[in-house]
Amino acid sequence: xxxxxxxxxTLSVSLGERATLSCRxxxxxxxxxxxxxxQKPGQxxxxxxxxxxxxxxxxxxxxxxxGSGTEFTLAISSLxxxxxxxxxxxxxxxxxxxFGQGTKLEIK
Amino acid sequence: QVQLVQSGAEVKKPGASVxxxxxxxxxxxTRYYMHWVRQAPGQGLEWMGIINPNSGSTxxxxxxxxxxxxxxxxxxxxxxxxxxxxxxxxxxxxYCGRTYSNYDQLDYWGQGTLVTVSS
Numbered sequence: 001x002x003x004x005x006x007x008x009x010t011l012s013v014s015l016g017e018r019a020t021l022s023c024r025x026x027x028x029x030x031x032x033x034x035x036x037x038x039q040k041p042g043q044x045x046x047x048x049x050x051x052x053x054x055x056x057x058x059x060x061x062x063x064x065x066x067g068s069g070t071e072f073t074l075a076i077s078s079l080x081x082x083x084x085x086x087x088x089x090x091x092x093x094x095x096x097x098x099f100g101q102g103t104k105l106e107i108k
Numbered sequence: 109q110v111q112l113v114q115s116g117a118e119v120k121k122p123g124a125s126v127x128x129x130x131x132x133x134x135x136x137x138t139r140y141y142m143h144w145v146r147q148a149p150g151q152g153l154e155w156m157g158i159i160n161p162n163s164g165s166t167x168x169x170x171x172x173x174x175x176x177x178x179x180x181x182x183x184x185x186x187x188x189x190x191x192x193x194x195x196x197x198x199x200x201x202x203y204c205g206r207t208y209s210n211y212d213q214l215d216y217w218g219q220g221t222l223v224t225v226s227s
Contacts, residue, residue: 035213044203044220045153050213088153092211096169097143097155 002026002091006100012108021074021103023089028069033093036074040085110134112218119224125192128221130204137185138162141207144189146200194225
């Protein structure tokens with residue numbers, strides 16, 4: 001099983017600032033099969049990024065994904081109030097699918 | 109528009125079984141795989157398994173082997189997830205989510221079904 005490790009667990013950032021979230025896989029993800037999801041309280045996760053860097057339909061351009069192999073990053077430029085949520089990375093290279101433990105993005 | 113609508117919350121006693129449904133609409137049901145993912149209170153996401161709605165074939169995470177059964181009804185575009193021998197640790201929100209292939213991102217999710225296991 002591929003273990004996904006996200007850091008930090010909690011990130012405090014001011015409105016309008018940039019946030020950078022990290023995700024590390026315990027083994028290389030072929031084809032960069034890595035997705036990012038946003039989850040708000042009481043809601044289902046929402047797909048933001050797939051194939052490590054492709055924005056899903058409806059994802060604002062301030063969200064960008066990068067990385068390859070075992071190291072991946074989600075960057076959010078100019079944070080808006082609606083961006084404060086929990087973010088999960090997810091590998092779909094092999095079964096079982098696995099997720100990181102999440103990064104909670106909170107207002108500073 | 110694509111919608112995955114799940115059945116309502118359940119309360120079960122330890123040792124019982126629960127069956128959660130996920131009704132799909134807005135796309136061709138048999139062309140997308142369906143997964144089940146659960147989330148314990150305050151915790152992260154845990155993949156349970158996948159079903160191919162076209163063939164009915166399934167694959168389950170080892171942790172749930174022997175306790176989970178995923179089925180589908182193509183006449184109603186609905187997939188089901190049944191979990192047996194429930195214990196308190198199974199208290200969680202259960203989500204269905206679809207993928208285009210069997211190795212893909214989950215692009216649409218159901219709204220979630222809270223299953224509470226309590227004596």
